[in-house]
Amino acid sequence: MDYLEEQRQFWDEFADEYYEIQQESFTTIVEDVAQYLLETNCLPCQLFVDIAGGYGKYLPAIAPYDTQYLLVDFSANMLKQATHTNDNVQYIQCDQQTFCANSNPDQYDLVFSAMNPALNTLQQLNDLLRMTKNQLILLQVVDDQDTVFTPLEQFVSNNVAPAILEKFKKWLEKDGIPWVNKTFSYQREEPVTKIFVQDYFKEEQQKHPALKEKIATLFVDSETITATHKITFELLRILK
DSSP: OOHHHHHHHHHHHHHHHHHHHHTTOOOOHHHHHHHHHHHTTOOSEEEEEEETOTTTTTHHHHGGGEEEEEEEESOHHHHHTOOOOOTTEEEEEOOHHHHHHTSOTTOEEEEEEESOTTOOSHHHHHHHHHHEEEEEEEEEEEEEEETTHHHHHHHHOOOOOOOHHHHHHHHHHHTTOOEEEEEEEEEEEEEEEHHHHHHHTHHHHHHOTHHHHHHHHHTSSOSEEEEEEEEEEEEEEEEO
16 A cells, blocks of 8 residues: 555544544634635635645635635545535545646636645645646644643654745745745633543653653642643745
């Protein structure tokens, strides 16, 4: 089984769980992105393409402003989660590379891709740029911090997510391609208990005994504390 097929299988199996997780989001990013696209005259448009669009998270807010909305994803089960049956929406099961290869230059008015794990090289960026007549719009989480869980996760792992949009900006500037960006930040507070945190990091505590003491210091005065979760999205508009 090749890498692409492995990823397709993973997302097919993860589709139901992923959809449920997304329904618990505390942000209004979907509505805010749609409003921003309207304010900047990106919408309405004739032909809008959502690459790696999954279950169509942005579809309800954006499709009403498009003559045709193409939702493209390589996972059949992810596309099945898209329950919107608008006449102007077309669902296309296809991987990104194949879809780009079969698309003509400047074929689509606007190409959009949010949280796309298959977009990380200059060639892939250029493939998407080639297809769009006007703009390529990318959306990524650029910061995701929780005052309780983030420090504990960093205690056991030094993994840092790559700042892919920053790499893209440097490439674009080098090639003289104009871009503008916009950030959206959200924050919420919620109580968490010591028992919940201990259970969440149960396996990690076995590998890192010092983590138990680290958790204890957070709850030295109370069995319940307030966690503040802040998440920031960046929208990158690449102009042609």
